[in-house]
Amino acid sequence: MIQKKNKTQMMVLTSMIFATAIVLAIVENMLPALPIPVPGVKFGLSNIAVMYAVFFLGRKEAYTVALLKAGFVFITRGAVAAALSLTGGVLSITVMIVLLFVFKDKITYLVLSIFGAVFHNIGQFIVITVIYTGMNLWAYFPVLLISGLAAGIVTSTLLRFIMPAFNRLA
Known part of the structure; x- marks a missing residue:
């Protein structure tokens, strides 16, 4: 977590992370x-900023970035x-926070x-199944799980490369 900052500094930092999420989107x-014949499958690059907020800013700031997004x-x-x-964002953040709480420093x-991306897709799937109640969408579910796995790997790798720039913001 970033060293203790006052409210104004945290608000500015959260705003900069949100702006980064928008740029990435x-x-x-x-x-x-992507050369995949499945609608809606993408890497979710803006979630790199959300992950940074979860890992280094705090719960409130992460949820704020998701709400602003x-x-x-x-x-x-x-x-x-x-x-x-x-x-998708709220479920993803909640799962990552719970995993961080349960496993502390033992989880990478x-x-x-990966869990964040998969649960982001699960959250989206829940909304789609509520909106399109008459359609059988369960065949699409495994595709979302696999794409969540791939997106989680990509965003984690990119976060590792982008982290020095984020750290300069703080």
Whole structure:
């Protein structure tokens, strides 16, 4: 966790992490689509910033970044996308925080990232199954689990490379 900061410093740092999440989301949207014939599967690069907030800022700041991200998604892509973002983000952060609490220093960022990504997808799946109640979407569930595994590996690896830049913000 970052050394104790006053409220203003934490607010500014949280805002900078949120801004980084937005930039990463925009960069990801500019990249060519993955060669996977499955809608909605992507790496979730903006979750790198959320993971940093979970690991180094604190629970409140991580949830704040997720809430702000969902607000940004609402403004740019609408209510359904915002519900997906919010539910996936909150579930992901909650699972990572619980794992950090239970396993303390015995769990790696890679494992946390994988669990975070998988549970982000599970949260999104829950929202989609509520919205599209008449459709059988369970065939899509294994795809989400596998893509969550891949996304967790990618975001954890990228976080390791981006961490020095994040640390300079603090």
